[in-house]
Amino acid sequence: DVKVTQSSRYLVKRTGEKVFLECVQDMDHENMFWYRQDPGLGLRLIYFSYDVKMKEKGDIPEGYSVSREKKERFSLILESASTNQTSMYLCASSLSLFDMNTEAFFGQGTRLTVV
Amino acid sequence: GQQLNQSPQSMFIQEGEDVSMNCTSSSIFNTWLWYKQDPGEGPVLLIALYKAGELTSNGRLTAQFGITRKDSFLNISASIPSDVGIYFCAGQLGNTDKLIFGTGTRLQVFP
Numbered sequence: 299d300v301k302v303t304q305s306s307r308y309l310v311k312r313t314g315e316k317v318f319l320e321c322v323q324d325m326d327h328e329n330m331f332w333y334r335q336d337p338g339l340g341l342r343l344i345y346f347s348y349d350v351k352m353k354e355k356g357d358i359p360e361g362y363s364v365s366r367e368k369k370e371r372f373s374l375i376l377e378s379a380s381t382n383q384t385s386m387y388l389c390a391s392s393l394s395l396f397d398m399n400t401e402a403f404f405g406q407g408t409r410l411t412v413v
Numbered sequence: 414g415q416q417l418n419q420s421p422q423s424m425f426i427q428e429g430e431d432v433s434m435n436c437t438s439s440s441i442f443n444t445w446l447w448y449k450q451d452p453g454e455g456p457v458l459l460i461a462l463y464k465a466g467e468l469t470s471n472g473r474l475t476a477q478f479g480i481t482r483k484d485s486f487l488n489i490s491a492s493i494p495s496d497v498g499i500y501f502c503a504g505q506l507g508n509t510d511k512l513i514f515g516t517g518t519r520l521q522v523f524p
Binding site: 302329333338339340357390401403405407 | 453456457503509514515517
């Protein structure tokens with residue numbers, strides 16, 4: 299069974315803390331994505347990785363960085379958390395979307411609150 | 414950044430009614446995906462579209478990939494209470510594997 303696992307369902311962090319959100323997939327997918335979800339704004343792409351050590355900025359990369367040292371793991375890092383980064387964070391993975399019959403699979407989400 | 418305009422933003426309908434929602438963009442997409450998200454969960458794929466003009470059904474759901482490759486719609490027929498949730502369109506942009514999502518349509522179904 300396909301599985302994307304995010305390390306925490308809920309996190310509360312203080313302003314200025316360095317925060318790590320971890321995502322692991324067991325499907326040997328090339329692509330991994332980090333999105334944040336806010337009411338009325340849908341899912342906005344933060345960063346995307348298409349291979350180990352390879353990354354591309356999404357629409358809202360400011361204040362975030364990512365790390366992909368191994369194919370199965372994609373980490374989102376908030377260097378200095380701020381209250382406007384309070385949100386639901388969703389990780390996804392996929393094979394190449396140029397292959398027919400592929401799709402992106404999502405983790406269950408991490409709800410981060412920065413106080 | 415690239416945007417997918419999804420409408421309507423929310424819908425309140427009675428059980429048994431049909432539902433239609435759509436996504437449009439100024440950019441060309443190679444793949445369109447429609448997802449549903451239940452409360453507290455990640456989105457789950459409903460329908461995938463890979464060719465311009467393609468019309469695909471999955472039970473009571475039907476989706477089409479627009480001829481211009483800049484739009485897609487999703488129809489749900491004879492809605493039931495478990496259809497409640499947030500529906501997202503998503504598109505694979507140009508010649509990359511980058512997957513962009515719409516703003517979502519929140520569906521409420523009343524008995």
